[in-house]
Amino acid sequence: MTTLHLCIATGQNAANFIPLKQLQAQEIWILETPEMQKQQSAKALSMALKSALPEAQLRTLAFDDSTPANMQAAALQLACDQLDGRDVVFHATGGTKLIVLAIHQQLLNLASGQGRYRLLYADTFQQTLSWLDDTPRQEAMQDVLTRDEQLLLRGYRTTNDTRPAQIQQRAAERAKVTRFMGEKSAQLKGFLSTLNYHANQAADGKSLTRDMDYLPRASTAAGKLLDLAQEHGLLTMDEAYSSITFTNQEAAKYLGGGWVEEYVFLKFTGTLAPTQYTLGAQITHSVSKTSNEIDGIAVANNRALIIECKAKKQDQAQDAIYKLGQLVKQVGGLMARGLYVSAKPVSDTDRARAREYGVDILAGDELATLSDYLRRWKDSEQA
Structure with a gap:
């Protein structure tokens, strides 16, 4: 008997998606209230599931939660007319408490007939899956969510890394300068502000040559930074140590904060x-x-x-x-x-x-x- 996984579309669909992927569910029904239909939560969950479980059978069903009586009627119709005799795992993490209770009450009848019923609750904060059936138990939530699935669950699409290869290569070539500025930021903080100011002035179209009262010597962290920047073709220092000239506006933009x-x-x-x-x-x-x-x-x-x-x-x-x-x-x-x-x-x-x-x-x-x-x-x- 194929296990049918029943879940409720929600604005936080990761709690539905993670156990479905972890359990490799092959038949999934998604209940969708009118509010979730407006937000297209079921659609977002389906898109992520199609990516993660391409062989799974997916079905979305409308669920009327407008009044307690309508919830009860919808749950009864679902359990008696569509799920009777099935092996059902009910994912009880989504939906309101009233919806969950109404469905749970009706699905309990499955176990008294030819069917089978288990309730599953996913706790994303504790990273656990908790089962309620004849043998209640808890298991660890596996690390299954990918970057693209995370975005799909929230209704977003993206290209992968939009960073062109040329930009990646340029970043790699001056990585030594970049790492030095970041990792020595405590020693550089006063000078970095000065350098950023002059670099931003140059990047904004003012002169690439910037007068400075006194350039630090190589024995200091700031002096080492200037030497590294010069070695990597980002700027030049005059012999009198009184000014710097940025190689171009791109180099100035980098030293002004792009780093x-x-x-x-x-x-x-x-x-x-x-x-x-x-x-x-x-x-x-x-x-x-x-x-x-x-x-x-x-x-x-x-x-x-x-x-x-x-x-x-x-x-x-x-x-x-x-x-x-x-x-x-x-x-x-x-x-x-x-x-x-x-x-x-x-x-x-x-x-x-x-x-x-x-x-x-x-x-x-x-x-x-x-x-x-x-x-x-x-x-x-x-x-």
Whole structure:
């Protein structure tokens, strides 16, 4: 007898999807209330399931939850007319309590006849699957959710890594400079602000040659940075150590803050493998058709991490953190975290606001801890 998996479409479909994929379900019925139909939650779940379980038979059924009487009638019709004699696993994580109770009450009758009935509850926070039947038990939730499935479950599609090969090659060529700025940010923080200012002036169309009262010597971290930048063709220093000349506007843009995104790129590549991730992704929602640019997204242990990179204009940090918090909810769901990475310090007020949005912050000299943060996030079993 083929097992039929019955679930209720919800705005947090990961709790449906994860056990269905883990159990390799081959026949799946998705109940859809009028509200979930508006949100196209069942459609999003079906798209992810078709990707993960291409051989599975999928069916979506309307479920009237407008009144308790209608819920009871819908549950009775489902159990008696369509599920009688079947082996049914009811995924009770989605839906309201009333819907779950109404369906559970009717499905109990299956066990008294020729059919079989088990109830399954998925706890995404504890990463467990709990079974209620003749032998109640609990098992660990497996790490089955991929990056693309995470996006499909939330109604989004994306190209993979939109970063052109030329940009990746350029980032690799100056990786030594990028790593030095990020990993030595504590020693460089005063000079980085000065360098960023002059680089941004040059990038905005002003002179590429910038007068500076005194250039630090190689014995200091700042002097070492200038030497590295010169070795990699990003700038030149005059013999009197009184000015620098950026090679071009692209080099100025990089030294003015573009290096932060490349730093994240290098850390993602070196720390998160084999975790699935995408950098510089353009995502589009299938219903609203709205598009968003995501600097970075990774998925591990059935959880998403969404990253925003900023290097200047910290007066706009509040807006950027709010936008990231919204993306965490819309794209990642309840189990997701956001990470705001900034070359410049972030105020205590903005940090407090970020915590409310489920967003962590690494700013200024905290950049050196990015690898440690990514490892902790990747290895953690809970959000």
